[in-house]
Amino acid sequence: MKQLFMFLFAFPLIALYAGNRNLLRGNLSQSSNNNSMPKVASKASVMLTTNARYGLILTDSAGSSLYFFTKDTLGSSCNGQCAVIWPVFYADTIIAGAGLDDSDFTTITRLDGSHQTAYKGWPLYYYSGDSKPGDVNGEDFGGVWFVAKPNYTIMLMNNQLIGLDSVAYNNLYQPGLGDVQYFVDGHGRTLYIFTHDTFNQNHFTKPDFSNNGLWSIFEDSLKAVPPSIDTSYFAMINVYGRMQLTYKGWPLYEFGADSMQRSNTRGVSFPSPGVWPVAVASLDSATITGIVQDNSSGVPKEYSLYQNYPNPFNPSTVIKFSVANPGLVTLRIYNALGQEVDNLVNRFLSSGSYRVSWNADNMPSGIYFYRLSAGSFMQVKKMILLK
Numbered sequence: 001m002k003q004l005f006m007f008l009f010a011f012p013l014i015a016l017y018a019g020n021r022n023l024l025r026g027n028l029s030q031s032s033n034n035n036s037m038p039k040v041a042s043k044a045s046v047m048l049t050t051n052a053r054y055g056l057i058l059t060d061s062a063g064s065s066l067y068f069f070t071k072d073t074l075g076s077s078c079n080g081q082c083a084v085i086w087p088v089f090y091a092d093t094i095i096a097g098a099g100l101d102d103s104d105f106t107t108i109t110r111l112d113g114s115h116q117t118a119y120k121g122w123p124l125y126y127y128s129g130d131s132k133p134g135d136v137n138g139e140d141f142g143g144v145w146f147v148a149k150p151n152y153t154i155m156l157m158n159n160q161l162i163g164l165d166s167v168a169y170n171n172l173y174q175p176g177l178g179d180v181q182y183f184v185d186g187h188g189r190t191l192y193i194f195t196h197d198t199f200n201q202n203h204f205t206k207p208d209f210s211n212n213g214l215w216s217i218f219e220d221s222l223k224a225v226p227p228s229i230d231t232s233y234f235a236m237i238n239v240y241g242r243m244q245l246t247y248k249g250w251p252l253y254e255f256g257a258d259s260m261q262r263s264n265t266r267g268v269s270f271p272s273p274g275v276w277p278v279a280v281a282s283l284d285s286a287t288i289t290g291i292v293q294d295n296s297s298g299v300p301k302e303y304s305l306y307q308n309y310p311n312p313f314n315p316s317t318v319i320k321f322s323v324a325n326p327g328l329v330t331l332r333i334y335n336a337l338g339q340e341v342d343n344l345v346n347r348f349l350s351s352g353s354y355r356v357s358w359n360a361d362n363m364p365s366g367i368y369f370y371r372l373s374a375g376s377f378m379q380v381k382k383m384i385l386l387k
Contacts, residue, residue, distance in 0.1 A: 044091030046119070048099045048150060051136060055224065056099075058119060058148035060089070063133030066148040068122040070181065071158045073188075073263035076110045076123040086138075086145070088116045089124040100150060120187045121262045122155075124148060139227065143181070146226050152186040153245070154225040154234075157262075161278065163269025164257055173274035182278035183247070185254070188262030191218060191279045192253045198346040199249035199328055202239045209240070215267075215276070217244040218252040229281050233348075248283050248348035249328060284350050291345060293352045300324055300353055303377040308358075308370065312386040315361040319344070321372050326350045329374045333358060336367045344370075360385050 045061035058066045066089055071077045078086050094105040094117060106118045116123045127138030127145070139147045144158060158179045161169040170176035183191040194215070197203050205217055219242060222234045236243045237251065245252050254260075255267030255276070267276045284293075300322035308317045323329055331345035341363065344356050360368070365387045371380045 043093045045095040047097035065136050066124045067138050068146050068148050070144045070156045072123050073159050085128050086125040090116045149224045151223040153220045153223045155184050157184045161265045161268045164266040165269045182280050190265050192267050192276045193250040193279050200237050202251045207240045213256050215253045291356050295352045299351050305372040305379040308383045312384040314387050316359040320355045322353045323349050334369045
């Protein structure tokens with residue numbers, strides 16, 4: 001029964017692919033044997049086509065859409081049945097259409113020794129589920145397939161993190177295996193954040209940019225991103241006269257030791273694991289700054305600031321608060337004169353309940369106030385440090 005189900009599932013896709021090979025392959029000549037893969041054309045055109053929903057996309061000369069695969073790191077990783085559903089695009093010679101640069105097209109060798117055309121390092125594919133020119137049914141398929149575009153500012157890559165120390169790291173920046181999906185630029189080069197930065201504030205780059213070669217600010221303005229990423233989370237900030245792209249308030253960087261090579265993630269262990277995490281779509285300060293999130297009782301529907309505990313305290317206390325909507329959240333500490341003495345939270349936070357500790361070991365005894373601000377919500381409470 002299982003074999004029959006798999007046959008019934010796979011047969012329509014295989015039949016669709018077989019019935020539309022001429023359309024999908026465009027200029028590619030066909031083999032006389034219907035069971036063999038199409039022969040490679042000596043020349044094929046790649047064009048820029050305007051799609052009503054996704055803007056400029058790459059297609060072949062017949063208008064069939066081409067795609068990127070986020071699991072393609074250094075080569076092509078779609079093989080076997082995957083390559084039946086996602087046939088490769090290849091020609092010995094690529095004729096680049098208007099608006100495209102010949103130098104962006106290269107040829108890669110697949111595991112089986114065959115060749116595939118790549119654009120800006122991304123191997124190109126068709127989708128067998130596209131039945132006619134203009135179809136983009138493969139867009140955001142499984143969160144790992146995206147229509148090929150010429151102007152991605154941000155793309156996604158699924159990869160094992162390998163630090164500068166050659167150690168494999170998991171998504172918690174501990175030694176371990178497991179692919180992580182993270183942000184890369186249009187060529188597949190890794191983008192990072194710095195845990196010591198605050199909301200829309202770069203705390204690493206020097207005024208003379210003398211350390212910019214170590215961690216370069218990402219200066220591309222936002223153009224195209226995968227549709228699963230909310231563009232409202234991006235902004236540009238001014239860093240000593242140059243503009244840097246941010247995501248959810250986190251300035252984005254590239255690591256010099258990655259040598260501008262796609263899929264390199266050496267920065268995750270420099271100078272120690274987790275100081276420079278890769279940027280991810282689900283980026284939340286609670287996972288990076290030591291702010292603890294606890295949604296065991298569900299996601300809150302309103303903003304709240306709770307009384308610290310213990311109170312009075314010496315020398316540390318815990319402050320709990322709830323965030324109803326995602327956005328910028330600040331939690332500041334003031335002394336009895338109204339002077340700000342600490343800034344515990346200045347981050348983009350998702351909806352949820354949080355707690356954060358304040359250590360007042362270097363503060364004198366007395367009355368202090370803490371203020372939570374989030375959107376139009378603002379609340380102040382009093383606490384007592386008693387040494």
